[in-house]
Amino acid sequence: MSARTVDPATEAFLAHRNLLFTVAYEMLGSAVDAEDVLQETWLRWVGVDLDTVLDQRAYLVRITTRQALSRLRTLRRRKESYVGPWLPEPLLTAPDVAEDVELADSVSMAMLLVLETLTPTERAVFVLREVFDLDYDEIAAAVGKNPATVRQIAHRARAHVAARRPREVVSVTETRGAIEAFRRAVETGDLQHLLDILAPEVVLLADGGGVVPAGQGPIVGAERVAEVLGRVAAVASLHPAPVNGYPALIVRINGEIDAVMTVRVDGGLIAGLYAVRNPEKLSYLRREAVLQRRARGLSAPNDATGTSTGR
Incomplete structure (x- = not known):
């Protein structure tokens, strides 16, 4: 029309x-x-x-x-x-x-x-x-x-x-810096650097919805969280993307989106990690990512731009 x-x-x-x-x-x-x-x-x-x-x-x-x-x-x-x-x-x-x-x-x-x-x-x-x-x-x-x-x-x-609510609104720039440092530490297996950017009492929440493997409760503490992330890094690649208004990471396994990971930054350290793995909750995002790649003429996974929200 x-x-x-x-x-x-x-x-x-x-x-x-x-x-x-x-x-x-x-x-x-x-x-x-x-x-x-x-x-x-x-x-x-x-x-x-x-x-x-x-x-x-x-x-x-x-x-x-x-x-x-x-x-x-x-x-x-x-x-x-x-x-x-x-x-x-x-x-x-x-x-x-x-x-x-x-x-x-x-x-x-x-x-x-x-x-x-x-x-x-x-x-x-x-x-x-x-x-x-x-x-x-x-x-x-x-x-x-x-x-x-x-x-x-x-x-x-x-x-x-x-x-x-979080004590302060963290800037996108600060979140992007934390995300990039986190990504490098996970992908290179630099355990000490990873521990340096995780808050001592960092909390990892993983949502699998009972459909795919995920923790049944919060994982608390830098060492425990780093151990879990080390296992993820062995099989996955991490791609930056704007998610829910802030920089985040798309976790891909064999080129397919397996999870979306967002973070909460507090005092310059990553205090919270939120990983969504439930396929039902990723269906909309997967569809949008495919449409965006097609619109940009990309055939391979890359960092994603996003859909718009508005007032």
């Missing part, structure tokens, strides 16, 4: 698609589920009489939020029976996302893990208020509460997140 024949409903939806996807992803921690929510949003949006809509952006955010809330409650029930540590689904992000420090921090793996500790409504209110700066009346319409109640929820969620 040419741009000239795009109907008003489609045009409005496409104009706000990145925003809607980011809202859904930050609420759900899953790109696959966020895409499903966007599909549900679209199906409801095409049935709306646009002449009755005063603010198309707000209306679309409202539909997306309600669909994401419904799905989030279902996901929470699934997580109760999840095998091993649960991590958010990694998302390839465009390099320009890192330039927006607040947006990059809001989709970081560390922040998404903090958001997991909120109730569904608290999470929705926090994301819409703190990340997208919606006013309380808009949020109230989206979550089905009155503005006074939303203000209370926002205050409670803000305090909860502040008590659990």
